[in-house]
Amino acid sequence: MSETAGSSLSAEQRNILGSLADVLIPAYQRMPAASAVGVHESLIDEVLKHRSDLREDLLRALAKAKGRNPTEAANELLRSDAPAFNALSLAVSGAYYLSPAVRKLLGYPGQEAVSYDPHATPDYLTNGMIERVLARGRVYRPTPR
Amino acid sequence: MPSAATLAGMGKGKTLQLRDGTEWEGAMSIDVRQAPRPGRRDEEVDVLIVGAGPSGSVAAKHLSAAGFSVVSLEQGHFPDRNAYAGRRPEWELVSQKQWHPNPNVRDLPRDYPIETSESDINPLMFAGVGGSTTLYAAHWTPFLPSDFRTRSLDGVGDDWPFTYEDLLPYLDEIEREVGVSGMPGNPAYPPHGSYPTPPLPIGKIGYKAAQGLDKLGWHWWPGTNAIPSVPYNGLNACVRRGTCMTGCPEGAKSTSDITYWPHAIKNGARLVTGARVREIEVNDNGFATGAVYIDANGREHRQRASVIILCANGIGTPRLLLLSRSKRFPDGLANGSGLVGKRLMMHPFSAVLGVYEEDLESWRGPFGQNVDSLQFYETDEKRGFVRGAKWGAFPAGGPLGATAFVGSKVFVGDEANVEESWGENLHRTVERRFGHSVVWGIIGEDLPEESNRVVLDPVLTDSDGIPAPKILYKFSENSQKLLQFHVARCLEATKAAGAIETLVVHQMRDTGWHLLGTCRMGDSSATSVVDQWGRAHDVPNLYIFDGSSFPTSGGVNPTATIMSVALRQTRHLIAERRSQEAA
Numbered sequence: 001m002s003e004t005a006g007s008s009l010s011a012e013q014r015n016i017l018g019s020l021a022d023v024l025i026p027a028y029q030r031m032p033a034a035s036a037v038g039v040h041e042s043l044i045d046e047v048l049k050h051r052s053d054l055r056e057d058l059l060r061a062l063a064k065a066k067g068r069n070p071t072e073a074a075n076e077l078l079r080s081d082a083p084a085f086n087a088l089s090l091a092v093s094g095a096y097y098l099s100p101a102v103r104k105l106l107g108y109p110g111q112e113a114v115s116y117d118p119h120a121t122p123d124y125l126t127n128g129m130i131e132r133v134l135a136r137g138r139v140y141r142p143t144p145r
Numbered sequence: 146m147p148s149a150a151t152l153a154g155m156g157k158g159k160t161l162q163l164r165d166g167t168e169w170e171g172a173m174s175i176d177v178r179q180a181p182r183p184g185r186r187d188e189e190v191d192v193l194i195v196g197a198g199p200s201g202s203v204a205a206k207h208l209s210a211a212g213f214s215v216v217s218l219e220q221g222h223f224p225d226r227n228a229y230a231g232r233r234p235e236w237e238l239v240s241q242k243q244w245h246p247n248p249n250v251r252d253l254p255r256d257y258p259i260e261t262s263e264s265d266i267n268p269l270m271f272a273g274v275g276g277s278t279t280l281y282a283a284h285w286t287p288f289l290p291s292d293f294r295t296r297s298l299d300g301v302g303d304d305w306p307f308t309y310e311d312l313l314p315y316l317d318e319i320e321r322e323v324g325v326s327g328m329p330g331n332p333a334y335p336p337h338g339s340y341p342t343p344p345l346p347i348g349k350i351g352y353k354a355a356q357g358l359d360k361l362g363w364h365w366w367p368g369t370n371a372i373p374s375v376p377y378n379g380l381n382a383c384v385r386r387g388t389c390m391t392g393c394p395e396g397a398k399s400t401s402d403i404t405y406w407p408h409a410i411k412n413g414a415r416l417v418t419g420a421r422v423r424e425i426e427v428n429d430n431g432f433a434t435g436a437v438y439i440d441a442n443g444r445e446h447r448q449r450a451s452v453i454i455l456c457a458n459g460i461g462t463p464r465l466l467l468l469s470r471s472k473r474f475p476d477g478l479a480n481g482s483g484l485v486g487k488r489l490m491m492h493p494f495s496a497v498l499g500v501y502e503e504d505l506e507s508w509r510g511p512f513g514q515n516v517d518s519l520q521f522y523e524t525d526e527k528r529g530f531v532r533g534a535k536w537g538a539f540p541a542g543g544p545l546g547a548t549a550f551v552g553s554k555v556f557v558g559d560e561a562n563v564e565e566s567w568g569e570n571l572h573r574t575v576e577r578r579f580g581h582s583v584v585w586g587i588i589g590e591d592l593p594e595e596s597n598r599v600v601l602d603p604v605l606t607d608s609d610g611i612p613a614p615k616i617l618y619k620f621s622e623n624s625q626k627l628l629q630f631h632v633a634r635c636l637e638a639t640k641a642a643g644a645i646e647t648l649v650v651h652q653m654r655d656t657g658w659h660l661l662g663t664c665r666m667g668d669s670s671a672t673s674v675v676d677q678w679g680r681a682h683d684v685p686n687l688y689i690f691d692g693s694s695f696p697t698s699g700g701v702n703p704t705a706t707i708m709s710v711a712l713r714q715t716r717h718l719i720a721e722r723r724s725q726e727a728a
């Protein structure tokens with residue numbers, strides 16, 4: 001398999017990635033498989049744009065998996081080339097959880113801003129929780145001056 | 146003591162021509178920010194400060210306000226809030242690399258690398274204006290009274306030259322500058338006034354964390370954080386984005402680029418960024434004369450000053466002193482005691498992840514402490530160890546946070562084959578944990594030991610070819626017992642709150658966020674590096690205002706105390722300017 005210049009992966013590399021990705025993240029109940037949301041397509045490009053440091057180890061993982069049963073290849077990588085497996089698994093899971101469809105299914109809006117009233121009385125002040133802490137008294141050890 | 150002119154006129158009656166606004170000056174390679182005022186860049190200034198983190202920023206603001214001419218040299222750059230990834234979808238992905246707290250993982254030229262192969266903990270830090278607080282979690286936890294008296298109370302460590310009560314007025318002032326949010330009345334501390342901003346919401350995870358402690362009758366308190374809940378001193382109100390530990394994109398987490406430097410620059414202080422100090426120079430009389438620094442283009446410069454203050458943190462400061470060897474100081478500057486670099490304390494740390502049935506929206510911020518507990522902070526000898534730890538409850542982040550904490554993948558079992566953690570099991574793990582998790586971080590007191598130390602590595606260098614520090618550090622038996630006890634209690638609390646799954650990461654490696662003790666303060670020049678005012682025993686115009694000077698570490702996050710001590714020392718320097726000697 002020849003390495004592709006720049007950030008883009010070859011079609012063959014994408015195919016191998018797609019099948020390895022489905023071993024790591026298969027379809028399960030309501031959740032789609034990695035390849036079904038395009039982990040090996042635009043999402044992997046997005047990951048490599050932000051994490052170019054993963055590229056070399058990922059490409060090695062893909063090269064080692066070429067022509068092999070993806071489950072066996074993934075297990076072999078885990079046993080014999082941890083950096084390649086770690087790059088592959090982080091790239092795949094990172095890509096999967098970037099997918100808007102996956103985030104929607106999980107109920108994850110991303111790290112959004114939320115508003116709140118800083119002057120509202122917190123529940124712990126009225127439901128007895130803080131009162132119980134205060135009733136137990138101080139927990140620090142005073143020191144002689 | 147060598148003879149020297151005193152600085153009776155230092156900073157006094159100086160007319161600073163202040164104008165509003167910030168100016169970028171000069172060479173492409175160095176960013177210089179200051180309000181324009183007379184004087185050349187190579188002039189001798191009253192005070193040179195190395196490092197623009199919290200400690201250096203406190204000194205810069207207050208000295209410049211008192212009329213001192215101040216130059217601060219900082220190897221990193223002024224932060225750009227837009228560069229922080231918190232608002233972007235790739236946030237979790239980049240938090241494991243570009244925004245990882247370990248400089249060896251980030252591998253950026255502005256950081257210096259650290260040799261850690263002989264250390265049980267990796268030191269964490271960040272280079273830039275604001276220093277390591279760029280990435281800090283903003284837990285605001287001043288040292289407790291007993292932290293200043295461990296020798297008298299528990300027969301370990303050393304008593305500090307001053308007490309909790311002595312430091313309290315400075316803490317009050319710092320809290321007002323920082324914009325701390327919190328609920329007054331915490332019975333883990335002596336009575337203390339109110340905080341400048343109301344407490345942040347503790348969120349569903351805070352209630353869950355508190356619930357277990359409440360059931361067991363143990364102490365907990367709504368988190369006190371250096372994150373204001375309302376706009377304050379240039380900071381915006383926190384919007385609970387929860388990405389505090391990769392830089393706050395909202396400008397809400399209190400860092401000194403926002404809360405201190407605008408004031409210091411207005412006062413006339415000059416901030417030079419991209420300036421890596423490689424040596425403090427001394428004259429034949431043993432006085433410090435200035436610093437040699439290298440700009441981002443590799444060019445060498447010299448900055449002369451009457452007084453030099455090191456604020457480069459518990460690793461950067463001893464590194465610089467060890468680098469500043471001379472005929473007069475062959476073992477490193479200010480190292481007559483042989484203690485420079487020794488007694489490194491980094492706080493052993495374990496974390497307990499609790500997973501709950503209920504939806505806790507556990508990606509929501511703040512990624513400060515939502516609640517904390519000091520139930521087991523004080524010594525109880527029956528436990529088989531001395532001193533204690535603080536617990537702070539964190540959210541767990543996004544889906545990648547189901548197995549990771551602060552950029553490191555730690556909540557995983559032994560992966561003998563792929564199917565154990567991946568495949569359908571990954572879905573099950575994320576389904577169970579994502580949004581449903583609370584992480585308790587346990588910060589244990591580290592006792593000072595001379596064998597835990599910072600030295601210069603003979604091989605490794607930074608991007609300017611300057612020798613990098615090497616860390617020699619082993620978990621002590623006390624630390625191990627302490628963490629085991631605390632983890633066991635924490636698991637009880639987690640289960641009392643109804644956890645359906647718990648995971649523990651014991652003595653986590655990437656947790657050297659608190660760098661203390663490597664230039665300890667004390668009364669005797671034989672057993673300490675600086676005196677109680679931060680002045681080097683061996684060099685009368687050299688000071689250390691960062692956490693290096695701490696005799697002991699406490700078992701809480703140290704920045705509140707570092708900043709309070711820096712203010713105390715600064716005030717003393719200002720008050721004593723008439724008797725301050727200089728080269």
Ligand SMILES: Cc1cc2nc3c(=O)[nH]c(=O)nc-3n(C[C@H](O)[C@H](O)[C@H](O)COP(=O)(O)OP(=O)(O)OC[C@H]3O[C@@H](n4cnc5c(N)ncnc54)[C@H](O)[C@@H]3O)c2cc1C
Binds near residue numbers: 707
């Ligand atoms: C991930 C993380 C989380 C943390 N969380 C908390 C928390 O929740 N609560 C808390 O209290 N504390 C926390 N801390 C610790 C807190 O950040 C430090 O206590 C605080 O920043 C120390 O301030 P300082 O000014 O002494 O040092 P630093 O903030 O480390 O600043 C030192 C500065 O000196 C500069 N410098 C070093 N060497 C040189 C040189 N040779 N030339 C020029 N410049 C140099 C550095 O670039 C740096 O900017 C955390 C730290 C980290 C890394």
Ligand code: SF4
Binds near residue numbers: 382
């Ligand atoms: S939680 Fe608050 S402080 Fe933290 S990143 Fe969000 S806005 Fe900033």
